[in-house]
Amino acid sequence: MNARKLFGTDGMRGRANVYPMTCDMAMHLGRAVTHYFQTHSRDFRTPLIIVGKDTRLSCYMLELAFSSGVCAQGGKVIMTGPLPTPGVAFATRSMRAHAGVMISASHNPYMDNGIKIFDHQGSKLPDEVEFQLEEMILHPETIPLLDGHRLGNAKRLDEVLGRYNVQVKSGLDSSYDLGGVKIVLDCANGAGYKVAPMVFEELGANVITLGVRPNGLNINMDCGALHPKQAQELVLKEKADLGICLDGDADRVVLIDQYGEVIDGDQLIGLFAKLMLRSAKMKADDEVVGTAMSNIGLEVYLKRMGLKFFRANVGDRYIWERMLLSKSPIGGEPSGHIIFSEYGTTGDGILSALKALQAIKYFGKSLREMVREVELFPQILNNVKIVRKIPFEQVPSIQLELEKVQDVLGKEGRVLLRYSGTEALARIMIEGRDLGLISSLGKQLSKVVEEALT
Helix, strand or coil: CCCCCCEEECEEEEECCCCCCCHHHHHHHHHHHHHHHHHHCCCCCCCEEEEEECCCCHHHHHHHHHHHHHHHCCCEEEEEEECCHHHHHHHHHHCCCCEEEEECCCCCCCCEEEEEEECCCCCECCHHHHHHHHHHHHCHHHCCCCCHHHCCEEEECCCHHHHHHHHHCCCCCCCCCCCCCEEEEECCCCCCCCHHHHHHHHCCCEEEEECCCCCCCCCCCCCCCCCCHHHHHHHHHHCCCEEEEECCCCCCEEEECCCCCECCHHHHHHHHHHHHHHCCCCCCCCEEEEECCCCHHHHHHHHHCCCEEEEECCCHHHHHHHHHHHCCCEEECCCCCEEECCCCCCCCHHHHHHHHHHHHHHHCCCHHHHHCCCCCCCEEEEEEECCCCCCHHHCHHHHHHHHHHHHHHHHHCEEEEEECCCCCEEEEEEECCCHHHHHHHHHHHHHHHHHHHC
8 A cells, every 4th residue: 555645543634734734635625525525425325524623823724625525525514613523523423424524733833733533433434535535636527527506505503502512521430429539630721621611510529720711822831741741730820630631632631649749641541541440331351542652551550350351552543443353342542532332432621521520529538548549650751853754674874873771771661653644743652661772772762863863
């Protein structure tokens, strides 16, 4: 199969109004998606496509351009306005749409944007479908133009946000009550800025908000999951029980305990697995899905409870594919993307936060006390700016250095080198028992990678 030209690990992404994130390309993508589902759908309905977005200024441009492409190809569009990624996936399923589209660059700054696509079940498209879409986008003349009477239409439906608000709480017990619980909630000036406060306030929590005044240019700016400092300080100042930091499209969460400390995503996955095991939502020998970035400590903890652990490729789409295959109830990444198969097909930051609050109530312990049961190995993550993306196995100097690092680590550590799917970066992860040792190894490997690829 040929190399990807447009799609990365999470759809199309890049600088807004710069190729490929231009109006022309968004329109061609709208035509391609509609044509694909016209020709591959099992029914003969006019393709219905849900289009959600976050709060970036460029979302207006891309939303309208993509929707124009859908209409030009005879499809129908429902535009939801700002809505978390899991809300778009849910709406696609519940409204029996052929596809769903989220316009967002997730945790990236406002200058970037992206488009990710879901099938009728709310799952991200497999690689082979994305390759077909790429060919149609790059060769739009292969898609037949329609006569005027066959064109589609578009409408905005604001009530989708309310439907998601109800759905995200649907798995909670009717007695679930957050009365007396104080929460600091940072919505990153992103897609969750309306619905997230609504969810927690309706459950009775005292909610102190940050990042709920988007202006098109301030999404993820010194706030949210990548910048939790403000929320950490406010948790301490307000003596809050929990801090919740979403990213730009609210499909991931970073939690802060009552002492102002950030909780690792792997520790949350371990806690949720224990909660599901104790409440009969999981059984011994079930599989939890992580990635190559997941800490060895999580694997050790899960196996101690009698659970299996599988490492999928990095990216929640690959986690979900494995979860479907193994019928796994939970999977996720250290970054805070956590999928509960009972409730959805993507990571959901709001749902994960609700689950953490449920665990606190169920076990009667503080969040810090519970997550410390998952003892993590020291881990370093280095991002190296690069110019070229050459397969690592084709670069002798990098291969030699990788072998040296693994020899030093032995069986008590791991080294992982991969390219970012969305940026010009090589990502290095080294894990082992000695922080000083892995830091030294990481610096040397970063130097070798930089010299070879710039």
